[in-house]
Amino acid sequence: MNRTNVVFAGFMLFSLFFGAGNLIFPPLLGLESGSSFGPAIMGFIITGVLLPFMAIMAVALSDNGLISMGNRVHPVFGMVFAIIIYLSIGAFYGIPRAASVAYELGFKQVFHVDGGFALAAFSLVFFGITYLISLNPKKIVDRIGQYLTPLLLLVLAVLVIRAFFTFDNVASSAAGKYASSPLITGILEGYFTMDAVAALAFGIVVINALKDKGATSKRELVKGTFGAALIAGLGLAVVYFSLGWIGRVIPNENGFENGAEILTSAASLLFATGGGFLFGSIVILACFTTCVGLINACSRFFNEIYPKLSYSSYVAIFVLIGLLVSNLGLNMILELAIPLLVFIYPIAIVLIILSLFEYIAGKSQMMFRLSVAATSVYALYQVLTSLGYQLEFLARLLEVSPFFDLGLGWAIPSLLSAVIGYSIDRIKG
The missing domain is CATH 1.20.1740.10 (Amino acid/polyamine transporter I)
Incomplete structure (x- = not known):
């Protein structure tokens, strides 16, 4: 090259x-x-x-x-x-x-x-x-x-x-x-x-x-x-x-x-x-x-x-x-697009990190599935609240996660889910 x-x-x-x-x-x-x-x-x-x-x-x-x-x-x-x-x-x-x-x-x-x-x-x-x-x-x-x-x-x-x-x-x-x-x-x-x-x-x-x-x-x-x-x-x-x-x-x-x-x-x-x-x-x-x-x-x-x-x-x-x-104007574009980006961004980050980890440590489909599922729960909550929905019961469940008030509540649950998923696949061989 x-x-x-x-x-x-x-x-x-x-x-x-x-x-x-x-x-x-x-x-x-x-x-x-x-x-x-x-x-x-x-x-x-x-x-x-x-x-x-x-x-x-x-x-x-x-x-x-x-x-x-x-x-x-x-x-x-x-x-x-x-x-x-x-x-x-x-x-x-x-x-x-x-x-x-x-x-x-x-x-x-x-x-x-x-x-x-x-x-x-x-x-x-x-x-x-x-x-x-x-x-x-x-x-x-x-x-x-x-x-x-x-x-x-x-x-x-x-x-x-x-x-x-x-x-x-x-x-x-x-x-x-x-x-x-x-x-x-x-x-x-x-x-x-x-x-x-x-x-x-x-x-x-x-x-x-x-x-x-x-x-x-x-x-x-x-x-x-x-x-x-x-x-x-x-x-x-x-x-x-x-x-x-x-x-x-x-x-x-x-x-x-x-x-x-x-x-x-x-x-x-x-x-x-x-x-x-x-x-x-x-x-x-x-x-x-x-x-x-x-x-x-x-x-x-x-x-x-x-x-x-x-x-x-x-x-x-x-x-x-x-x-x-x-x-349509810049304000309208931002208003329409931000909720969708808020949803996909955490999931995208998880996929990026796990893909690089998998390249080093070996494949694990369960690692991806559990981690993405956990991240999606938090991402969906962020989208719904940004659209004006009041989800007090779900908020009480999710806010126990570290960094929740910073919009990064998904980080630790996705990490723990990835560790669990990877361990399951390693046990299964």
Whole structure:
């Protein structure tokens, strides 16, 4: 495997992960963590970088990607869960959200327009270009890895380097939960990026890209995927640290409500009238590369399970869905998608960890079944409560689990269930 191809695949993977959400979370963390920035950003990197890296490798080590990971529970579960992952993180959430954020935080910052017509016109242009670039999957690495990612990194570097040499504000004391437990709070903030779910979709994009570049054996694919994931992970860690540092040292006389306001203000302070254009360019590039990757992942997946429709047909379908859903507005997209993501995210994490463990310790179907079942109970509870249902009796049963108040009540029960399931299979031989 040519090392240059692995490097470009790593650049591509970095761009696929680095959407608008990843852009605006770290600055707010830097602002709120203040003097506790070190442990806070370390916690964010643990779950915001390491967990997606594990997901990519879990997909690479599985014979049929995400489907075979779910098949360890049951073949029906494997197919249904994979379809839900691709539809939720892609067609009905990730793709339209990327376009909506590109419009809200990018296009509007540059051109100062608003209204339904402006959103519709932007969406047509955005998805039109996305469609053209996504049509040839074999060119994805070349177009994103060789051209779009270096451009995105260049624009980011201009902002970050200027900030390092300009801002010297003394960090304030840590606020809120960062004051008492900065590492744990950072871990939770990285967890809530939900990038591990996206990694399950992006893993197959990297594998297919390496295949298109000549990788044939399983060993080559795993080794190439590891290299690409390592490059992307290191790049994300450096960028997260840099953006968080901007939030830590930016002058804060008027206060900020979110990361977008921090970066918008930073760009304006550093580049005056050109600041809005710089920040808008970063957002649009970040969202665009993510959107291309998601459309490629979804189209390839559904083309593999139902090849009667061509890859280009699926690209057209997902572009059309993204175009229509994005015009509902960002708030509506989040309202519709968050309950589903809350349900699938814990299950996805359990599948990732167990798949890697199984690769080391040997197969155990009962381990998967018991652990996923226990996790599903907590995930379903979280979904129902997010929809407004009052489940006091069930809450009293589940809240005895550690970390329940943090939204991680599933962690210990899923671990214990996995241990029990693995022991049962070992006893049975």
